Amino acid sequence: MTDAMAHTDQASAAGVATPAEREPTDGLDRTTELDRNGMRRVLGRFTTGVTVVTTGGAKPHGMTANSFTSVSLSPPLVLICVLREAAMHEAVLDRKSFAISVLSAQQEDLARYFADRRRPRGVQQFAPIEWSPGRFTGSPIVGGALSWLECSLTATYEGGDHSIFVGEVLDMGLQDEEDALLFYNGGFHDLHPKEA
Numbered sequence: 001m002t003d004a005m006a007h008t009d010q011a012s013a014a015g016v017a018t019p020a021e022r023e024p025t026d027g028l029d030r031t032t033e034l035d036r037n038g039m040r041r042v043l044g045r046f047t048t049g050v051t052v053v054t055t056g057g058a059k060p061h062g063m064t065a066n067s068f069t070s071v072s073l074s075p076p077l078v079l080i081c082v083l084r085e086a087a088m089h090e091a092v093l094d095r096k097s098f099a100i101s102v103l104s105a106q107q108e109d110l111a112r113y114f115a116d117r118r119r120p121r122g123v124q125q126f127a128p129i130e131w132s133p134g135r136f137t138g139s140p141i142v143g144g145a146l147s148w149l150e151c152s153l154t155a156t157y158e159g160g161d162h163s164i165f166v167g168e169v170l171d172m173g174l175q176d177e178e179d180a181l182l183f184y185n186g187g188f189h190d191l192h193p194k195e196a
Contacts, residue, residue: 047184050111052101052145053080055091056138059122063088064115066183067162068100076169078149081162087121092165096153099139102146105179105190110142136170147174 048066055061067081078100082089092098103111110129119125130143134150141148151167158164179190 044185047182047189050103050181050183050188052103052110052114052142053082053088054099054101054140054142055088055095055097056099056133056140057091057095059091060126060138060140061088061091061121062114062125062140064111071166077154077166078151078169079164079166081159081164083162085161089163092153093156095137095139097137097139097151098153098165098167099134099137099141099148099150101142101148103142103181104144104146105181107142107144107181108188111181111188134171141173145175146178146180148172 049068051065051068052062053065053068054063063082063086065080065082069079071077071079080098080100082092113119113128114125120127126140131140132143133139134141136150137152139150141150149167149169150171151169153165154168155166156163157166182189
């Protein structure tokens with residue numbers, strides 16, 4: 001059996017249509033054929049890192065996010081995607097800045113904490129954690145993070161039920177390499193660095 005045939009058999013057994021089984025489209029909007037849960041399952045197969053995105057000011061806010069990527073090295077740009085209904089959405093628009101802390105495998109508890117809607121709001125939500133304010137925007141930077149970036153908001157784009165926020169990096173840092181916290185298939189995992 002070839003690899004392609006094995007892949008087709010596995011996909012069929014899982015109840016997911018393979019590309020060969022799909023009917024060709026006739027120019028209609030493909031989103032009408034996709035359901036939200038199916039898309040979540042498919043995208044869940046893409047492994048990402050885990051970050052905490054924060055904003056500063058009188059009412060600082062934080063949230064766990066994995067929709068983060070680099071955009072450009074010159075100028076230094078990154079982006080985050082934020083649900084329009086999320087409190088973080090208005091916080092970023094109000095402050096015109098944000099920070100991103102990339103979490104280590106030892107910080108799964110922080111990822112869960114900043115994903116919990118029951119946590120306190122404002123300054124109180126940062127009371128249980130170690131953090132320091134970014135020197136340019138005051139956005140909280142999580143202590144012990146693998147790396148971090150402090151950004152000013154430079155552009156906003158519509159992205160369905162999310163907004164795409166592009167930030168120019170004002171400051172950044174990292175610590176000695178540790179295991180990274182990963183998100184895959186709806187759960188947290190860690191990455192063990194290979195020995196040299």
